Amino acid sequence: MTTPEIDLRSDTVTRPTPEMLAAMAHASLGDDSRDGDPTVARLEDIAAQQCGKQAGLFLPSGTMANLVAILAHTGRAGEVLMEATSHTLTSELGGIGALAGLFTRPLPGHRGAPDFDALRAAVRRPGIGRNRVGTALIQLETSHNHAGGAVLPLALMAAIRGLSLQHNVPVHIDGARLFNAATALGVGVDVIAQHADSVNFCISKGLSAPIGSLLCGTEEFIENARGYRRMVGGNLRQAGPLAAAGIIAIERMSTRLGEDHATAKQLATGLAALDPSLVDPAAIETNIVRIDVSRSPLDAASWEQKLGSVGIRVGAYGTEKQLRLVTHRHVDAAAIDRVLEEVGRMLRR
Numbered sequence: 420m421t422t423p424e425i426d427l428r429s430d431t432v433t434r435p436t437p438e439m440l441a442a443m444a445h446a447s448l449g450d451d452s453r454d455g456d457p458t459v460a461r462l463e464d465i466a467a468q469q470c471g472k473q474a475g476l477f478l479p480s481g482t483m484a485n486l487v488a489i490l491a492h493t494g495r496a497g498e499v500l501m502e503a504t505s506h507t508l509t510s511e512l513g514g515i516g517a518l519a520g521l522f523t524r525p526l527p528g529h530r531g532a533p534d535f536d537a538l539r540a541a542v543r544r545p546g547i548g549r550n551r552v553g554t555a556l557i558q559l560e561t562s563h564n565h566a567g568g569a570v571l572p573l574a575l576m577a578a579i580r581g582l583s584l585q586h587n588v589p590v591h592i593d594g595a596r597l598f599n600a601a602t603a604l605g606v607g608v609d610v611i612a613q614h615a616d617s618v619n620f621c622i623s624k625g626l627s628a629p630i631g632s633l634l635c636g637t638e639e640f641i642e643n644a645r646g647y648r649r650m651v652g653g654n655l656r657q658a659g660p661l662a663a664a665g666i667i668a669i670e671r672m673s674t675r676l677g678e679d680h681a682t683a684k685q686l687a688t689g690l691a692a693l694d695p696s697l698v699d700p701a702a703i704e705t706n707i708v709r710i711d712v713s714r715s716p717l718d719a720a721s722w723e724q725k726l727g728s729v730g731i732r733v734g735a736y737g738t739e740k741q742l743r744l745v746t747h748r749h750v751d752a753a754a755i756d757r758v759l760e761e762v763g764r765m766l767r768r
C-alpha cells in the first residue's frame with residue numbers, strides 16, 4: 420500500500436466534501452447574470468447575513484473580489500492605503516494600479532497590521548489640496564497571508580474604523596481567510612466585518628469549496644460592485660453548482676477550522692523542537708506556518724525537493740530562505756507526526 424501524499428502547499432487543495440458533490444449534482448442551473456440563479460442568490464444572502472452586511476456578491480476568486488471592491492469604493496480615483504506586505508500589493512500582480520488606475524501607499528506594520536500612527540499620518544481627505552491625491556480607501560487583511568496567518572486585533576480594527584469615519588474614507592477587508600481569523604478570535608465573522616464597509620472571503624481555501632469568493636457590503640455598494648464584476652469579466656452564468664458547494668462551505672466547514680489551527684500549532688511545535696530557529700510556535704494563530712530556513716543546512720528548494728521525494732509537498736515562499744506550510748481538512752494529527760518524522764530524518768542526514 421502506498422502512503423498517501425500530504426500536501427501542505429495551501430488550503431486551496433482541499434477537495435469538495437461528498438455532501439458538496441451531491442449538492443452540486445442537484446443544484447439549479449439558472450443563468451445568474453441574466454435571470455438570476457436561486458442557489459447563487461441564497462449563497463449571497465447567507466454570506467451577507469454571516470458578515471452582518473446588507474448584500475453579497477459571488478465572484479470567481481479572492482483577487483477579483485478585492486479588485487472589484489477597490490473599483491466600487493474608489494471609482495478609479497485616489498490613493499489606497501494598506502500594510503506593505505498585503506496580498507493585494509505583493510501577489511495580485513499590480514491590478515490595483517494597472518486595472519483600477521489607483522495609487523497605493525504601502526504602510527509599515529507588524530504581523531500584517533498597519534502601524535496606526537503611520538496610517539493616521541497618511542490619511543488625507545478625498546480630494547483635499549490641489550497637489551495631493553486624497554485617500555480613497557483603507558484596506559486591511561485578516562488573517563494575514565504573508566504574516567503567517569496572523570489575525571488583526573479587534574481593538575486596532577476599531578481604532579482604524581474610527582479614523583476612517585472621521586475622514587469619511589471607506590474600509591475594505593481582504594478576508595480571504597476571514598473564518599480562520601474569526602475562529603482564532605472566538606467570534607463570528609460579523610464581529611470582524613463590523614469594522615469595515617466591505618469584506619470578502621474565499622470559500623475555495625480551508626472551507627473546501629472548489630471555487631469562489633463572496634464580497635459583502637451595503638445594497639448600494641454591491642449593486643455598484645456587480646457592474647464592476649461585469650467590467651472585469653467576472654459575470655457568472657450557470658453557477659448554481661458552485662454556489663451549492665459554497666453554502667455547505669459556510670454552514671458546515673467554517674465550524675471545523677479550529678482543527679486546522681490545532682494541526683498548525685502541532686506542526687510548529689514539533690518543528691521548533693527539531694530546530695528552534697525554524698519557527699516560533701507562539702506566533703501561530705491560524706492554519707499557516709511560515710518556516711525560516713536561513714539557519715538550516717538546507718535551502719527552501721532542497722526542503723521542497725527532499726520532502727517531495729517522500730510524498731510531502733511544501734512550498735518555498737518568496738525567497739530560498741522561507742517556506743509556507745498550510746494545514747487543512749486533509750491533514751490530521753497523524754499526518755503531522757509523519758511530516759515531523761520525515762523533517763527530523765532529513766535534518767539529521
Ligand SMILES: Cc1ncc(COP(=O)(O)O)c(C=O)c1O
Nearest residue numbers: 480481482483506560564593595
Ligand atoms: C489574503 C489573500 N487575499 C487574496 C487572495 C487571492 O485569492 P484567489 O487565489 O482566490 O485569487 C489570497 C490567496 O491566497 C489571500 O491569501
